[in-house]
């Protein structure tokens with residue numbers, strides 16, 4: 001571990017020692033108080049480092065900034081990472097373990113529980129031979145998602161403040177709440193943050209950039225049936241239970257979550273409830289391509305239309321509700337975030353892939369609300385469980401990339 005890696009690691013170890021599990025059943029903002037105490041700790045550290053305007057807003061978001069040291073105007077770049085860890089697995093009493101110089105073989109997480117990382121169950125480990133790998137002790141998740149992101153951004157701030165010879169425009173930093181529950185970012189005050197574009201540092205493998213996501217809508221199909229004694233039902237009964245099943249099985253099998261991957265879209269029927277008087281069938285529609293997304297909705301409407309003709313004694317209605325759209329269009333319209341990022345990746349000689357997330361990201365929501373925010377890899381793998389790991393050599397590369405982003409933004 002070199003000096004910079006040690007600095008990043010020490011910070012990371014300090015952060016994961018604080019429990020910040022979020023709770024999707026909670027009605028409060030943030031969903032858990034632990035995020036507030038962690039936010040206070042981060043704000044104290046930001047003040048000590050010399051960041052300006054450090055404060056926590058009423059929802060628990062931590063803000064700080066480093067003013068421009070240029071004598072011209074430059075865009076303001078923002079960096080975001082989330083404070084919470086997922087509730088799927090224990091995030092308390094995390095004890096990170098550093099495995100120095102990974103040899104390409106079996107890496108023991110917990111001998112007693114027979115928990116190992118191997119190139120078979122974690123193929124990307126083979127990209128990290130010789131690296132210092134961090135895991136938990138097998139009793140908890142690691143919390144790399146996303147405390148390594150926080151450690152990297154904090155170390156970036158420290159570095160910029162210690163090196164005034166690095167010329168930069170305004171740098172805005174925020175540590176955010178409740179990413180894992182999906183409920184936090186809606187409370188984020190974009191105008192107050194004041195960035196022209198931003199990056200979440202919350203992705204996985206080195207080189208992976210999320211610059212797109214699904215277009216998403218949900219739907220409800222209501223079926224009102226016609227009920228009577230089953231003994232006298234011929235040419236009269238309309239059975240909503242069977243009609244719901246008929247609709248579900250009419251959707252093509254190769255357009256379902258369990259049969260698709262990459263940039264293939266799907267419809268997921270996720271709830272059905274009913275009896276002989278009526279039934280409701282609910283689901284979600286997902287596709288990266290807007291045109292095919294619209295086609296999915298037409299296809300679903302077409303199926304409903306066919307069932308109306310097939311079951312004239314029933315009343316069937318379809319209602320589609322808008323959810324969110326792919327941020328890709330926003331990033332095209334406001335290209336600065338991707339321009340600076342791709343230039344910086346090239347300058348740092350990092351091979352990269354632009355990927356379309358199969359889900360939403362905090363950055364996608366921010367982009368759609370006007371702040372272009374692609375997601376940068378953060379060096380962690382296998383998040384949300386005890387097999388999570390990260391490479392400190394990857395972390396160092398990401399740190400250098402963040403510095404480069406700041407420098408390149410100053411040229412714009």
Ligand SMILES: [Zn+2]
Nearest residue numbers: 145146179202
């Ligand atoms: Zn995350």
